Amino acid sequence: MLHTINKSPFETSTFASCLGHAAAGDAVLLIEDGVYAAIADTEPGKQIKAKNGTVSFYVLGPDVAARGLTNGSLAEGIQVVDYAGFVDLVAEHEVAQAWL
Amino acid sequence: MLHTINKSPFETSTFASCLGHAAAGDAVLLIEDGVYAAIADTEPGKQIKAKNGTVSFYVLGPDVAARGLTNGSLAEGIQVVDYAGFVDLVAEHEVAQAWL
Amino acid sequence: MEEPDVSQPGVTKKFMYVNRRAPYGTVYALESLEVVLIGAAFDQDVSLAFLDDGVFQIVKGQDTAGIGMKNFSPTYRALGDYEVTKLYVEKESLETRGLSEDDLLEITYEDEDDDWAEKPSIHVVKRDEMTQLMAQQDVILSF
Amino acid sequence: MEEPDVSQPGVTKKFMYVNRRAPYGTVYALESLEVVLIGAAFDQDVSLAFLDDGVFQIVKGQDTAGIGMKNFSPTYRALGDYEVTKLYVEKESLETRGLSEDDLLEITYEDEDDDWAEKPSIHVVKRDEMTQLMAQQDVILSF
Amino acid sequence: MEQLVKFSVVVNEGPYTHQASDSAYQFTKAALEKGHEIYRVFFYHDGVNNGTRLTVPPQDERNIQVNWTELAEQHELDLVVCVAAAQRRGVLDKSEADRLGKDADNIAPGFRISGLGQLIDAGIASDRLVTFGD
Amino acid sequence: MEQLVKFSVVVNEGPYTHQASDSAYQFTKAALEKGHEIYRVFFYHDGVNNGTRLTVPPQDERNIQVNWTELAEQHELDLVVCVAAAQRRGVLDKSEADRLGKDADNIAPGFRISGLGQLIDAGIASDRLVTFGD
Numbered sequence: 001m002l003h004t005i006n007k008s009p010f011e012t013s014t015f016a017s018c019l020g021h022a023a024a025g026d027a028v029l030l031i032e033d034g035v036y037a038a039i040a041d042t043e044p045g046k047q048i049k050a051k052n053g054t055v056s057f058y059v060l061g062p063d064v065a066a067r068g069l070t071n072g073s074l075a076e077g078i079q080v081v082d083y084a085g086f087v088d089l090v091a092e093h094e095v096a097q098a099w100l
Numbered sequence: 101m102l103h104t105i106n107k108s109p110f111e112t113s114t115f116a117s118c119l120g121h122a123a124a125g126d127a128v129l130l131i132e133d134g135v136y137a138a139i140a141d142t143e144p145g146k147q148i149k150a151k152n153g154t155v156s157f158y159v160l161g162p163d164v165a166a167r168g169l170t171n172g173s174l175a176e177g178i179q180v181v182d183y184a185g186f187v188d189l190v191a192e193h194e195v196a197q198a199w200l
Numbered sequence: 201m202e203e204p205d206v207s208q209p210g211v212t213k214k215f216m217y218v219n220r221r222a223p224y225g226t227v228y229a230l231e232s233l234e235v236v237l238i239g240a241a242f243d244q245d246v247s248l249a250f251l252d253d254g255v256f257q258i259v260k261g262q263d264t265a266g267i268g269m270k271n272f273s274p275t276y277r278a279l280g281d282y283e284v285t286k287l288y289v290e291k292e293s294l295e296t297r298g299l300s301e302d303d304l305l306e307i308t309y310e311d312e313d314d315d316w317a318e319k320p321s322i323h324v325v326k327r328d329e330m331t332q333l334m335a336q337q338d339v340i341l342s343f
Numbered sequence: 344m345e346e347p348d349v350s351q352p353g354v355t356k357k358f359m360y361v362n363r364r365a366p367y368g369t370v371y372a373l374e375s376l377e378v379v380l381i382g383a384a385f386d387q388d389v390s391l392a393f394l395d396d397g398v399f400q401i402v403k404g405q406d407t408a409g410i411g412m413k414n415f416s417p418t419y420r421a422l423g424d425y426e427v428t429k430l431y432v433e434k435e436s437l438e439t440r441g442l443s444e445d446d447l448l449e450i451t452y453e454d455e456d457d458d459w460a461e462k463p464s465i466h467v468v469k470r471d472e473m474t475q476l477m478a479q480q481d482v483i484l485s486f
Numbered sequence: 487m488e489q490l491v492k493f494s495v496v497v498n499e500g501p502y503t504h505q506a507s508d509s510a511y512q513f514t515k516a517a518l519e520k521g522h523e524i525y526r527v528f529f530y531h532d533g534v535n536n537g538t539r540l541t542v543p544p545q546d547e548r549n550i551q552v553n554w555t556e557l558a559e560q561h562e563l564d565l566v567v568c569v570a571a572a573q574r575r576g577v578l579d580k581s582e583a584d585r586l587g588k589d590a591d592n593i594a595p596g597f598r599i600s601g602l603g604q605l606i607d608a609g610i611a612s613d614r615l616v617t618f619g620d
Numbered sequence: 621m622e623q624l625v626k627f628s629v630v631v632n633e634g635p636y637t638h639q640a641s642d643s644a645y646q647f648t649k650a651a652l653e654k655g656h657e658i659y660r661v662f663f664y665h666d667g668v669n670n671g672t673r674l675t676v677p678p679q680d681e682r683n684i685q686v687n688w689t690e691l692a693e694q695h696e697l698d699l700v701v702c703v704a705a706a707q708r709r710g711v712l713d714k715s716e717a718d719r720l721g722k723d724a725d726n727i728a729p730g731f732r733i734s735g736l737g738q739l740i741d742a743g744i745a746s747d748r749l750v751t752f753g754d
Contacts, residue, residue, distance in 0.1 A: 001335060006643070006752075008365055010440060011396050012112050017220065017252050021331045032639045033368030036399065042441040062409025062646070066367050068402035068416070073441075082409070083650035090748050091625045091656070097218070097340040098751035100632070101478060106509070106618075108222055110297060111253050117363070117395050121474045132505045133225030136256065142298040162266025162512070166224050168259035168273070173298075182266070183516035190614050191491045191522070197361070197483040198617035200498070211744050226620075227503045231665055234704060238736040242744065268508060268548050339743040342751060343632060343665065354610050369754075370637045374531055377570060381602040385610065411642060411682050482609040485617060486498060486531065500634070502708045503666045532637045535669065540710035542720050547708075574636045574681075576674035576726065586676050590724040592710065 001026045002093035005034035006100065009044035018099040019047060022055045029058040029081070029089055035067060038074045045075035052077040060086060101126045102193035105134035106200065109144035118199040119147060122155045129158040129181070129189055135167060138174045145175035152177040160186060213338035214245045219254035220342065223272070224264065228343040229257045230272050235341065237275070240282035247286035247337075248279075251293045251330060258289070258322070260305045273305060280309030280321060287321045290330050356481035357388045362397030363485065366415070367407065371486040372400045373415050378484065380418075383425035390429035390480075391422075394436045394473060401432070401465070403448045416448060423452030423464060430464045433473050492523045494608035498619030500535030501550035502543070507536050510618040511553050518561050526564045526608045527554075529597075531619070534572040537565070539594035551594050558596035565597045566604045626657045628742035632753030634669030635684035636677070641670050644752040645687050652695050660698045660742045661688075663731075665753070668706040671699070673728035685728050692730035699731045700738045 003022055009015035015037050022028055030037055037044040038059045048057050052075075061080045064071065071080055081089065090096050103122055109115035115137050122128055130137055137144040138159045148157050152175075161180045164171065171180055181189065190196050217236055223229040239246060250258060257276070264271040279287070287307060294300060301324050310316040325333070334340065360379055366372040382389060393401060400419070407414040422430070430450060437443060444467050453459040468476070477483065495514055499506035514524055529536055541551050558565050567577060573586070579599050583591035593599065609615050629648055633640035648658055663670055675685050692699050701711060707720070713733050717725040727733065743749050 004750075006368065006639070006754075008368070008396050008399075010113065011364075013110065013252065020327055021251075021334060023331050023335050032643060033365045033396070036365065036396070036440070039441045042439065045441070063367075066405060066407040066410045066412065066414075067365070067399060068404040068406070068446075070404070083646045084654060086647055087627075087651045087654055087656065088622075090627070090750055091623065095337055095340055096748055096750050097334065098342050098753065100220070100342055100751070100753045104616075106225065106506070106620075108225070108253050108256075111221075113395065120470055121394075121477060123474050123478050132509060133222045133253070136222065136253070136297070139298045142296065145298065163224075166262060166264040166267045166269065166271075167222070167256060168261040168263075168303075170261070183512045184520060186513055187493075187517045187520055187522065188488075190493070190616055191489065195480055195483055196614055196616050197477065198485050198619065200363070200485055200617070200619045213744055215740075215743060225505050227665065231705060235664075235736055235739060239740040241737070242740045244740070244744065267505070268512065269505075270547050339749055341630075341739075341743065341749070343753065356610055358606075358609060368639050370531065374571060378530075378602055378605060382606040384603070385606045387606070387610065410639070411646065412639075413681050482615055484496075484605075484609065484615070486619065500666065500669075500709065532634065532666070535634075535709065538710035540712050540717070540722055540724065540726060542707040542710075542712075542722070544704075544708075551710075570678075573676040574678075575634065575669065576672035576676075576685075578674050578676075583674070588674055588676070590674065590726060592674060592724060592726055 002089050002096045003028045004096065004098050005030050006032035008033040009037040014099045015044055019051060024054050027056040027058060027089060027093060029060065029086065031060040031063055035059050035063045038078050039069065040073060040075045048075045048078060058089060102189050102196045103128045104196065104198050105130050106132035108133040109137040114199045115144055119151060124154050127156040127158060127189060127193060129160065129186065131160040131163055135159050135163045138178050139169065140173060140175045148175045148178060158189060212245055214336060215239065215339045215341065216247050216249055216334065216337040218249045218340055218342040219257055220252040222253040222256040224269055232343040233272060233275055236284060237282060240284055246284050247288060249288050249330060251290035255289055255293045255297060255299060258305045259303055276305055277307050279307065285309040285321050288330060288333055289322055289324050290327055291324050292327045355388055357479060358382065358482045358484065359390050359392055359477065359480040361392045361483055361485040362400055363395040365396040365399040367412055375486040376415060376418055379427060380425060383427055389427050390431060392431050392473060394433035398432055398436045398440060398442060401448045402446055419448055420450050422450065428452040428464050431473060431476055432465055432467050433470055434467050435470050490522055492525050492613045493517050494525045494612040494615050495527045496615065496617040497527065497529050497533040497536060498531040498617065500532040501541065504620045506618040506620060507550050513616065515557060524563055525612045526566055526604065528605045528608055529567045530571055530605065534567045534575055534577045537567040537577055537594050537597035538592040540592050555594055555596040567597050567599045569599050569601055572599055624656055626659050626747045627651050628659045628746040628749050629661045630749065630751040631661065631663050631667040631670060632665040632751065634666040635675065638754045640752040640754060641684050647750065649691060658697055659746045660700055660738065662739045662742055663701045664705050664739065668701045668709055668711045671701040671711055671728050671731035672726040674726050689728055689730040701731050701733045703733050703735055706733055
């Protein structure tokens with residue numbers, strides 16, 4: 001399963017709920033304000049680092065750049081994709097679940 | 101100052117942020133999904149109980165009833181008001197700040 | 201107006217409607233329920249998940265007269281008539297919100313395979329069971 | 344089209360714009376900034392507060408080419424030209440988000456009372472100072 | 487005796503999706519019933535979508551636009567839709583539609599389109615500004 | 621070689637206020653560029669507000685409705701606006717307006733109004749359903 005998260009982890013509980021329901025082998029893609037979860041050395045960034053490997057983490061590059069974050073500032077192990085990569089991720093996983 | 105909160109404390113950080121910025125003598129009115137913060141024996145309900153006295157807490161009765169909560173299930177010390185009471189609260193405080 | 205337009209009559213997929221929002225503050229709960237009712241005509245394998253603030257949707261005793269909005273909670277009780285009989289409610293979400301199963305609407309259905317016995321539609325499940333249920337779906341609709 | 348219509352020319356109130364949301368994911372930051380620009384014509388005592396996710400609005404290096412939206416962050420740097428010179432940023436909000444003042448746009452104004460010296464508009468303040476600032480206002484606009 | 491106050495109300499969300507407009511309506515009605523003055527109701531962000539006369543809610547549901555229009559008629563309310571926000575979202579009156587080359591308009595009776603200055607003016611001229619949003 | 625997939629896309633928020641419609645547009649465009657099929661784009665909740673032709677965004681801003689309309693023209697996309705959600709929010713085509721006694725309509729070119737069954741059908745008929753919302 002591919003989970004998408006579009007909410008800031010500092011503003012809503014969406015990120016926490018998604019991580020609580022992501023099974024081993026699932027992928028999580030952060031988009032829109034969801035990309036803020038990827039900032040290294042924050043609480044959500046640490047949770048990503050801790051869960052990385054069990055779950056694969058991706059972040060949408062165009063949303064990262066729009067928000068002034070650099071790829072170097074992201075938590076270790078997160079892979080940056082563009083919209084074409086987003087399409088690939090949906091295609092590769094049988095089901096996409098949007099955490100809104 | 102009168103603070104209004106219209107978000108569930110379980111979904112967003114609005115409730116926490118408002119309480120972090122409410123000064124002694126301020127009033128906090130819970131409306132819409134914000135009324136869920138008033139449920140006794142929950143984390144937000146306990147925070148209200150702890151801060152009650154320093155800050156006055158109010159909840160909008162029609163929103164409580166709509167959500168199937170009873171006045172008896174609310175944290176101690178919260179005062180229930182109707183829309184007319186909401187108007188009074190705004191009138192009585194020099195400034196109203198909406199925490200959205 | 202809303203004719204079921206089943207383009208692929210042979211296909212049965214597992215549809216899950218994921219409800220994570222409270223009612224009334226936003227319209228998502230109501231309009232999600234409208235999808236469930238229309239979707240029932242399509243003969244798919246349907247279940248509903250209630251987690252996070254979504255559990256508030258099925259709290260009993262809702263009375264919306266004071267806010268001027270329609271109380272749509274009785275419609276959940278009618279879901280059995282639409283053959284929507286699997287409502288999974290997350291235990292952890294209830295507990296965090298100070299709720300127990302007793303606070304929820306009584307939602308039942310008549311089991312045609314068991315002499316129309318009346319059975320509960322609501323199943324309170326733990327988070328890891330919810331995760332497993334989600335993993336079994338073909339289509340997940342979240343609003 | 345947008346003529347200042349100052350109905351009470353003698354009145355000066357303390358207006359605070361409270362920014363608590365990130366840019367781009369929603370339009371509130373942009374449309375709030377539009378109010379600030381229009382409001383500048385009214386000669387009120389204006390300040391802006393950035394707290395919670397609002398601090399993300401003034402992060403430097405924003406590049407929106409990839410999402411097809413307009414980058415409006417340069418407008419914050421022009422606020423000094425509109426005599427909007429008090430931008431309060433909450434320290435705790437920055438820290439929670441892994442940010443420091445170095446990550447923010449450089450926003451300055453020329454102080455006409457001090458031989459047009461260039462001065463910083465941004466003031467990083469602690470939560471209790473922010474609370475005090477809020478308490479001094481006559482009108483608080485939050486979007 | 488209670489002191490009478492001059493309120494302005496800001497509505498930042500459209501009809502139905504969020505409760506904001508409903509809450510603002512109930513608040514405004516209650517304030518008027520208590521004898522207070524409503525200086526202005528200002529519709530911003532998606533709030534401008536409250537001002538379209540093309541809505542047709544189900545018959546068993548409240549009609550939010552009609553509620554506002556009727557309240558405005560009864561109490562001579564000044565319902566202002568922000569022009570910039572409205573143009574982004576497709577809420578136009580006849581003269582805006584003509585000026586912008588659009589073949590239809592959709593503004594509801596009782597609402598008028600004006601600039602953001604009307605919001606600042608409301609903040610200055612009113613005793614209290616109350617915001618409803620998401 | 622990559623496998624081609626049949627997608628449907630759900631858009632639950634209106635233009636400008638939330639990024640959902642922009643993200644959905646970028647996703648749809650990227651999927652088409654990779655040769656995938658888009659079975660349907662379904663607009664629900666406030667998403668129906670993407671389908672009004674009366675929007676006039678500032679000239680330096682993207683025109684979300686026009687983006688969708690042009691993409692639909694280039695790729696024969698099926699852009700469906702949910703009728704129930706649209707009526708609540710004031711998005712009508714000519715025949716709906718006539719039927720409901722409204723004096724104007726506002727549907728944009730390339731969009732059609734239909735029932736919620738089209739969403740379920742998209743779920744059944746597509747390999748993948750991707751939702752964008754708030």
